[in-house]
Amino acid sequence: MxxxxxxxxxxxxxxxxxxxxxxxxxxxxxxxxxxxxxxxxxxxxxxxxxxxxxxxxxxxxxxxxxxxxxxxxxxxxxxxxxxxxxxxxxxxxxxxxxxxxxxxxxxxxxxxxxxxxxxxxxxxxxxxxxxxxxxxxxxxxxxxxxxxxxxxxxxxxxxxxxxxxxxxxxxxxxxxxxxxxxxxxxxxxxxxxxxxxxxxxxxRLPIAGAGPQDELDRLSILFNGILDETERLMGEIKATGDEIAHDLRTPLTRVRARLERTLKGDMDADETRETVGKAIGGLDQALAVITALLRIRELENSKRRLGFATLDPAEVILLIEELYQPIAETKDISFTVTVAPVPPLFADRDLLMEAVGNLVDNALKFTPPGGRVTLALGPRAGDGATVIHVADSGPGIDPHERDLVFSRFYRSDRTRHLEGTGLGLSLVAAIARLHGLAPRVGDNNPGCVVELVAEGAPLAGGAAAAS
Structure with a gap:
């Protein structure tokens, strides 16, 4: 120099x-x-x-x-x-x-x-x-x-x-x-x-080493943290892309095969309509995956907070009961709803209904006829934190899978044969994080329990719930 x-x-x-x-x-x-x-x-x-x-x-x-x-x-x-x-x-x-x-x-x-x-x-x-x-x-x-x-x-x-x-x-x-x-x-x-x-x-940017940190070291540490987060996000993007490619390949391959059969012209009108219908169903499934991913990304970027308002979560629970009670009766499943007084939440009504509805829909999907599903709202014993509780008597989730079920495209071995995209609980987790709710999975002996706990959720007036 x-x-x-x-x-x-x-x-x-x-x-x-x-x-x-x-x-x-x-x-x-x-x-x-x-x-x-x-x-x-x-x-x-x-x-x-x-x-x-x-x-x-x-x-x-x-x-x-x-x-x-x-x-x-x-x-x-x-x-x-x-x-x-x-x-x-x-x-x-x-x-x-x-x-x-x-x-x-x-x-x-x-x-x-x-x-x-x-x-x-x-x-x-x-x-x-x-x-x-x-x-x-x-x-x-x-x-x-x-x-x-x-x-x-x-x-x-x-x-x-x-x-x-x-x-x-x-x-x-x-x-x-x-x-x-x-x-x-x-x-x-x-x-x-x-x-x-x-x-x-x-x-990573170099740091002088042990001892007192000067302004260059602090700046390097800050940018290294940004690089760590960037690398993590890029890894998630790559993993998500791989998962999307994996999950979309099967329905798109089926669609292509069915359209090729139709293109040959060796089917009658009814078979042609059936094949085209199944192709449209496969495309709908692919579009559902893409739409769910876009919604999850939108929620993770917190772009829906304009719809937040002070509301009573009991109203959402009662609307869910009204919507899913007929479906439970059709499947011969006992659907019980319990509501206890809780503080109001600062939340988006539609998103909260979607999250709770998704949990109830999963519970009804995986519960066999004659089983039971319960939806409860109330304060948690001990600290009074608001809890939304959904339990079923289905196959349940193994302990080693309970931390993975909220990941995108993850499907348990017990439920892989059922129709789905593996994004439902990911969407629930995104909505829960947006509202400050902590999603938790437990055992119902038999069946599964999923809770949304308002430990850090914003309450009415901007106050945080007691934890």
Whole structure:
């Protein structure tokens, strides 16, 4: 990866922003330090100047001259100024030839321009001086130049150079490293994504590994979850397609065979009508399979929730009784309905009737003459959850098949000889999930029990049933 690619990464740009921010913060910090040190040093020097001036002013003439001479000759750094002038301004002693112009004789420190007599090459520079008149009328001048401020500024600049510049370089180096590392991870993600787009659906986005997860890991985990779900759905689509092909092949083969016989023209009119009728029946069966699959897919996508309303499930149960009681009597099957008070449900009336009706229809289909079918609505003992209960005295469902009967096209070995598509209970399960009902299969000794339990079903007003 070249530098141009690194420079375009977010990590490098963030590092550059932080480096600039650090540089600006360092400049502000050092400026504040310089300002505070300058103020402190200036106040300290001014205090020393005024104290020296007042101390010298309290001495006699000879002592003043001796101290001025010591002050001048002992100034190895050439920063001190000390002089004594007569009342008329003529110099008596010191390293100044005159009282600097503009210097008030008030004992306070002022900044004026002055030139030392022992350093003529230096010329006049800005000096902090204090002048006061002593008891005999002479004028005493004491001060220091600003060289210490130059030294202080050099120290601060040197500290800034030695500290801030390496820190900025380290920040940029860290930014380049992080950008390179992030780019390498993104390249791995891109390669995985390209393999997925190439059809390798088992491929997953890479994750850094154990330890704290960063935003790239969390994003990869999220997309891996999406890929898992996509792979699962594609597997279901493939399985459903295989099941459709398997279940439609038999009726369509029969239809084709019957139509071929009709095409030969060796049948009389009655045989022809019978063959065409059976062909139409086979096509109806194929259309029923396709229609049921489309309805299941529609229900699984929750496209029918516009028909939901608050209703009393007892009304649905009573309508089912009215519809299927004559069918049960025709088959010589005892059909008993029991209704107990339950809370209202937020449901689609037609879909709920279809689900319960499908369960009752299956029960009547698999129950032999003289058997019994019961339909009950009531609260479950213990928690009061609403339960729709359908039981029969038919062949029942083996325990190992009870988790499979709601799968598409699944048919129990005991009922494979009966006419059907294997989609009825799949449709019931789809409607139940749409309503928040949990379908369960049990044993009726003999026969089968199917329950729709409203544990998480939406109740009237949007509340959930107690579980």
């Amino acid at each position: 070249n530098l141009s690619e690194i420079a375009r990464t977010t990590s490098f740009r963030l590092a550059l922003v932080f480096a600039c921010f650090f540089a600006g913060s360092s400049l502000l910090l050092f400026a504040f330090i310089y300002w505070r040190a300058t103020v402190f040093e200036t106040n300290r020097i001014d205090t020393l100047i005024t104290e020296d001036a007042r101390t010298l002013a309290g001495e006699d003439q000879d002592a003043i001259l001796a101290l001025i001479n010591t002050h001048v000759t002992g100034d190895f750094h050439r920063v001190g100024y000390a002089a004594l002038f007569a009342p008329d301004g003529n110099p008596i002693a010191g390293n100044l030839d005159k009282v600097p112009a503009g210097l008030p004789i008030d004992g306070k420190v002022h900044v004026v321009r002055a030139a030392r007599t022992d350093l003529p090459a230096m010329g006049a520079i800005d000096v902090r001086l204090a002048a006061l008149r002593i008891a005999n009328g002479n004028i005493l001048v004491i001060g220091r130049n600003g060289q210490y401020m130059i030294i202080l500024r050099e120290v601060v600049v040197h500290a800034l150079t030695m500290g801030a510049i390496p820190a900025m370089a380290l920040a940029l180096a860290a930014g380049i490293f992080l950008a390179w590392r992030t780019q390498q991870r993104l390249k791995a993600v891109h390669r995985a994504a390209e393999r997925i787009m190439g059809g390798q659906m088992q491929e």
